[in-house]
Amino acid sequence: MGSLDTHDSLCRHLAAEARTAILAVDYRLSPEHPHPAPLEDARAALTWLRENGRRHGLDPESLAVAGDSEGAHLAAALAREDPHIAGQLLLYPVVSAATDTASYRRLSRGFPLTAATMRWFMDLYTDGRTEPGEAIVDLAVDPRSIPTFLCTVGHDPLCDDGLTYAAALTRAGAEVQHVHLAQHAHGIFTSAGAVPTAERVLASACAFL
Template sequence: MDHVAQRQAMLDAVGEQVGPVRAVRLVRDLDADGVPVRLYQDGADAVTPVLLYAHGGGWVLGDLSTHDGLCRLLAAETGWAVLAVDYRRAPESPFPAAFEDIETVAGWLQVHGRQHALDPTAVAVAGDSAGGLLAAVTARRGRDAGRDFVAQVLICPVTSPAMDYPDLGNDGLQPQEMVEFWDAFAPPGVDRHHADLDPFLADAAGLPPAVIVTAELDILRDEAERYAARLAAAGVPVIATRYQGTFHNFPRKLALTRDAAVAVAQIAAALRALTGQYVP
């Protein structure tokens, strides 16, 4: 994997895949105890709930710029603030660096959130693709530490290192790509058989309500839907939707499919349904 070239290619494709971005009231780059973050605020100039966001890209690719369009639209549709985390990426900084950075930002929110009109008692965690694993594990870590999140939003998420993928026969995300991403994030020799890399190994009871979006033509579809079923079986409120005829991580690619904007609108509606007391 030439990860440097792949990172640049992902950046170069933003204009074609994402298109013109949504204007929001305020976008600021901040330092959260040493971790770069980008804050999006589009609601009223008042304290609002926060969506703590982990971008996708196989823990190797992606950054604040590749996901700027999606984060802007999430802020506009939800009325919540979106705080996107520029976590350290593999292979330079493998597991557990990304988790450490997200937890640092979550701690920063508790101390400094109100200075930025953010409600530290109303924080949801979200992520797409590889960021979905970061979000799911962060939600479980928060529960275990007594710092509960009000919801978790998982968009086409990675949820298992088993890599038991269906043969979909399309040119989307490929199994070999996931092998390379996993090897960069949790290199051979790292024990992947624990809950920080395999959420199926954790007790699901008491986890925050979940919104899970999957795509019919995505090899991650089945594991994400199994995880949704596991949460529901444990009594966790879950809204899970499979979008037919579309591809991996489609909500980020707003210029390529109308389903992207529909999915973001659904995420906003689901957050309101699951956390009614936090409707802006």
């Protein structure tokens, strides 16, 4: 799930408030296009931007990556493999393939994203041909020291992994702005209607960009 349409307002908000250009990537989705198709699409978009950005009035030497959920995982994976990316903005990212954390055990029902749903997503992403640990980069292992804005939410099976990643980035010497919303759930930034807390966090994210 997820598309250019579902994230249009979020991308427009970032572009307007941060006064920067946003290139939104409509990467292929599972199960029709499992790993590594989504990451290949993200890499292709980055390559295109580097080769063609100036023709569109963009500066390909001043790039940050951003995303939410799996999009944040793809963004962070690009940032770790590409030393020319200057920063990353990650909203409740998928950090690893681990599903045995306390937040996974805690979030079993009653929220937009539960542990069972997340495991189902991972199965679709790998299509049974790849182990989740091979397809989903463990971002907390040897993280790149890069300026990072990271938001985690308490009612989210991904919560503990996100906290681990924030700590790993800090130990690696990265400049990290970490916002933890203990009483909010996965999807807060694309939920219907305006959530005041989300608006405040996005203001900080735009200032970071």
